[in-house]
Amino acid sequence: MDYAVNHGLIHANPLAKIIKVFKKNTVIHMPTIRPEELPEFLEQLNSSKRLLIKTKLLILWQLHTMTRPKEAATARWDEIDFKNKLWTIPADKMKQRKDHRVPLTQQSMDILNMMRPLSEGSEYIFSGEKNFKSHVSLFTANAAIKRTLGYKDKLVAHGLRAIASTVLHEHGFDSLLIEACLSHADQNEVRASYNRSDYLEQRKEIMIWWSAYIEEAAQGGIFMNKR
Numbered sequence: 001m002d003y004a005v006n007h008g009l010i011h012a013n014p015l016a017k018i019i020k021v022f023k024k025n026t027v028i029h030m031p032t033i034r035p036e037e038l039p040e041f042l043e044q045l046n047s048s049k050r051l052l053i054k055t056k057l058l059i060l061w062q063l064h065t066m067t068r069p070k071e072a073a074t075a076r077w078d079e080i081d082f083k084n085k086l087w088t089i090p091a092d093k094m095k096q097r098k099d100h101r102v103p104l105t106q107q108s109m110d111i112l113n114m115m116r117p118l119s120e121g122s123e124y125i126f127s128g129e130k131n132f133k134s135h136v137s138l139f140t141a142n143a144a145i146k147r148t149l150g151y152k153d154k155l156v157a158h159g160l161r162a163i164a165s166t167v168l169h170e171h172g173f174d175s176l177l178i179e180a181c182l183s184h185a186d187q188n189e190v191r192a193s194y195n196r197s198d199y200l201e202q203r204k205e206i207m208i209w210w211s212a213y214i215e216e217a218a219q220g221g222i223f224m225n226k227r
Contacts, residue, residue: 032159033151035167035217041155042218050148054118057111058126059141062157064108064211066164066181068095069142069157074135075125085109100183103204105211164210173209177202 001013033041045056062072071089080087087102094100104112112125119127124135137143141157161182168178180199 030156030158030162031151031154032162032166033155035163035170038163038214038217039220041149041151042214043220044149046218048148051144052129054115054126054129054136055140055144057115057118058136059144059157059160060214061108061111061126062141063160063164063214064105064111064207065102066161066207066210067102067183068161070138071100073126073138073140076123077119077125078123080104080112080125082109082112094183096183101198101200103200103207105208107211107215108207167213168206168210173206174202177206181206 001010001015004010005013045051045059048056058072061067061075062069065072065087067089071093074093075087075089079089085104085108087104087108089100089102091098115125119125119132122132126136126140128134128136145155145157146152165178165182168181169175177199181203
């Protein structure tokens with residue numbers, strides 16, 4: 001209609017106010033749990049006899065690396081730089097369509113070492129059960145959390161990232177660095193257009209702290225201090 005007005009085909013846009021007849025979108029956040037509930041979740045995860053070890057490690061991998069379910073499930077061995085403890089996720093897998101580098105902590109490296117014999121011969125770290133040449137389903141972690149662990153309507157796989165964000169913000173870490181860890185786009189468009197840094201060195205410290213926090217939570221405790 002605007003096109004028609006601009007080209008002199010009609011005098012006014014009769015749909016100019018149509019937006020007012022629609023209800024505004026209601027943003028529904030994905031279910032997640034509070035940080036103080038993380039110890040119980042990890043206890044249930046680690047003690048579950050119904051979950052495959054591969055599924056448990058997938059959930060822990062996603063938790064430690066703060067990645068999305070798709071990024072975690074499709075992780076490949078050739079994306080891992082073992083020498084520099086770095087995981088580079090290709091742009092075509094990322095929501096922002098650019099490479100994302102994830103500093104790997106010792107706990108993350110331990111997960112990789114445990115996965116080696118479980119996916120030997122596959123290009124994927126978390127290989128499929130039925131099709132070894134492919135990766136696990138993108139919904140594996142989510143189904144395990146909701147059904148097997150009983151967190152339906154309380155926590156989804158994507159909500160693991162929210163736990164990390166909440167913990168790090170509550171412990172005083174720089175919001176810009178947290179968003180970089182989560183591979184979120186900088187909301188400041190001017191700054192984003194000039195700043196191309198991914199803050200890799202600064203994020204290493206955050207990731208180490210976060211993995212230690214998870215490890216402490218798995219023992220039933222919670223970190224009280226940022227450092």
